[in-house]
Amino acid sequence: MKNFQNEKQRDLSTNKSDGTNKVLTTNQGVSINDDNNSLKAGERGPSLLEDFILREKITHFDHERIPERVVHARGSGAHGFFEVTNPIPELTKAGFLQEVGQKTPVFTRFSTVAGSRGSTDLARDVRGFAVKFYTQEGIYDLVGNNIPVFFIQDASKFPDLVHAVKPEPHNEMPQAASAHDTFWDFISLMPESMHMIMWTMSDRAIPRSYRMMEGFGVHTFRLINAENQSVFVKFHWKPKLGTHAVAWDEAQKISGKNPDFHRQDLWEAIESGNFPEWELGVQVIPSDDEQKYDFDLLDPTKIVPEELVPVKVIGRMVLNKNPDNFFSETEQIAFHPGHVVPGIDFTNDPLLQGRLFSYTDTQLTRLGGPNFHEIPINRSIAPTHNNQRDGIMRQEVNVGRVSYHPNSLGGGCPYQAKIAEGGFSSFNERIEAHKVRERSESFADHFGQAKLFFNSQTPEEKSHIVKALRFELGKVETTAIRVRMLGLLSQVDAALAEKVAVGLGATVPSTLEYPVNKGVSPENEGGNQEPKTVDQAVDSSDALSMIKNPTNSPTIESRKVAILCSDGISESAVLNMKNALKKQGAKGCVIAPHLGSVVTDTDGAISAEFSFLTASSVLFDAVYIPHGLGVNVLAENDDVLEYLNDAYKHCKVIGADGEASEVLNAAPFASKLTNDDNGIVVTSEIASPAFAQEFIDAMTKHRFWDREPNLYL
DSSP states (O other): OOOOTTSOOOOTTOOOOOOTTOOOBOTTSOBOSOSSOOOEESTTSOBOTTOHHHHHHHHHHHTSSSSSOSSSOSEEEEEEEEEESSOOTTTOOOGGGSSTTOEEEEEEEEEESSSOTTSOTTSSSOEEEEEEEEETTEEEEEEEESSSSOSOSSGGGHHHHHHHHSOBTTTTBSTTOOOSHHHHHHHHTOGGGHHHHHHHTSGGGSBSOGGGOOEEOOSOEEEEOTTOOEEEEEEEEEETTOOOBOOHHHHHHHHHHOTTHHHHHHHHHHHTTOOOEEEEEEEEEEGGGTTOSSSOTTOTTOOOOTTTSOOEEEEEEEEEEOOSOHIIIIITOOOOTTOOOTTEEOOOOHHHHHHHHHHHHHHHHHTSSTTGGGSGGGOOSSOOOOSOOOOTTOOOOOOSSOOSSSOSTTTTOSOOOOGGGTOOOOOOOOOOOOEEOOOOGGGOBOSHHHHHHHHTSOHHHHHHHHHHHHHHHHTOOOHHHHHHHHHHHHHHOHHHHHHHHHHHTOOOOSSOOOOTTTTSOTTOOTTOOOOBOOOOSOSOOGGGOTTTOTTOOSOOTTOEEEEEOOTTBOHHHHHHHHHHHHHTTOEEEEEESSSEEEEBTTSOEEEESEETTTOOGGGSSEEEEOOBTTHHHHHTOHHHHHHHHHHHHTTOEEEEEGGGHHHHHTSTTGGGOOTTOTTEEEESOSSOHHHHHHHHHHHTTOOOGGGGGGGGO
16 A cells, blocks of 8 residues: 555645646646546437536536626516417426416516626626426526527536636626636637627627527426427527627717616516516427538537528517516526426536526525525426425425335325426436546537538627727637637637737637647547538528627617707707607607706797716717707817717717708718718708608618728728
8 A cells, every 4th residue: 555654734724726737636636637528328318417527617607706606797677478379288398388478577687797796787798588387387587698609518517617708706897797817818728719709899798788688598498298208408588689798889888877887777677567578489490310410419609500490480579567676686686507307308408407506505605594585586387396305594494204205104295296287297208328527529520510600600700800809809818819719719700800800919829729639548438529611501690690680670669869959949849859759669859958847939838868077979879959949059078079979989870950961060970971971861841751761761771881981991
């Protein structure tokens, strides 16, 4: 037996540790051979409970912060209902999806991912999109994001991803931002993230509002019908108002002007009766088609293009009531992808498998113990009967002497439900495999769908991705990380990589510098794969473009227009525009040099809702200047010129009638204006009904992104 007496003793005098040139270990000191893959029953099989390395890693991660969520800490939510419009009993026995007109209460929570509770709504980030269905068969949680894919393929890498994107631990900076070294260091070594990077560097990561973003279940799930037949399914939420974003410069300014912009937008929309609405759709893939595609259905970094499998709409969700208490409801709500009802089941997606453990585990710390399901917002409307007892904050008063099963003293109750009575039964999937820490070769395509996403964007959207990458990587201090990222970008699109490189003053490397087995010996590869590109069945998908997306709706419902006024302004012009906007479900807000009233050209008074000090162009969707004697004052006001300049720079609609059009000549962008400048609506006439309609028609297009090339001449 080895003599440990002469071994160097553990130094208990310090708690400092340095992992430089050290082998990865568990908290018990056991060396880790593979930190990239969870233990599975076969390379495409389910994760195993015996994986003590995964459980230790995720358990520690789940309990790192108290009391706010480790991720998705910054959020906002609302009550509403889900209504079935196209039932699917042939696909699932889930009771809430069986009949036309069925309504199920819901609570939906939207969130950013990386920032703390006090961070800004407008960070460049993924947005959580989680819906709790209070069904008659129990709670069903559809816990997704506004982006249909994720950064990683295996749950074992989730703690690493979040550690990398969070503020750097030595100085706790930057907050709610990915533009720093540790995040891009991680990404540059994880080419499986490249598809997600295309999405997060696009405008999807800076939505105009929660009400104007899509939602996705991310993973592939199963639906099971009454005959125990199974199909694969992807979930989609399609917003009624279309999918829209803000400009990056605008997002940064909104963060300074109103960091609660999305929260306030959701709250005010519901309070004013502009109830947010989404359609729920499903992509259904027959079980026999599991191996049909050039990607793996179990890979969470992949989508199923809608050109291959169309989205079938099955219902709609309407949010119609704000919370009565933010903490009691929005903050204490506990979602879990493992909360399913009969008829909905899981797949062997290795990221989903880890989430099925992680979500309950993290609630134990965040909400104080195992009874978080008894908090009112989390309670099922279906009766609950089981043998769980006691624990911190227990509220249920269980009567009787029996708390175990089987029993005779309680008449065998509560008894097990038969499947025919609605008892949950997992799909009887056959599994026969070796225990391995590996990934299927079908997971190795890290660039094919990243190419598909980039190819699907309009020129304006591609330009935004380039600028986003220049901004993010421009904040990275380590040159080697920038170079590695340029190499990965070159695998997505050569022109993209070159344009980003120009902004960084760098050169795209001639070879891919991703170190497949960096830090490990040849005989111990640690589960890494050589990344590759697989040609996709479709070259481009309109559904991936926000501008081309067919869910875009020609409406200005709930939009806000800044009406810039000063004393002497035309009362009829202001009222006509406000009334025209109101008929379309939008709102015109009078903004003046001061609060109180503005004297009109008829010696009347119009109330100013905001002053130039308390509002900003970035908080509105368009700007209108009415005619009147006060326009000369506006033309000389620096705040007004800033409003106009920001609106022009962010490609918004700007309108002016009569002599008010002269104010535009004083704006910094005046020299760039042309007669066919899109989104600039002016007329020399006054009190023209056609002008208001033209202004509104322009607003339905959201933004005029083709204006951007002129901004940098």
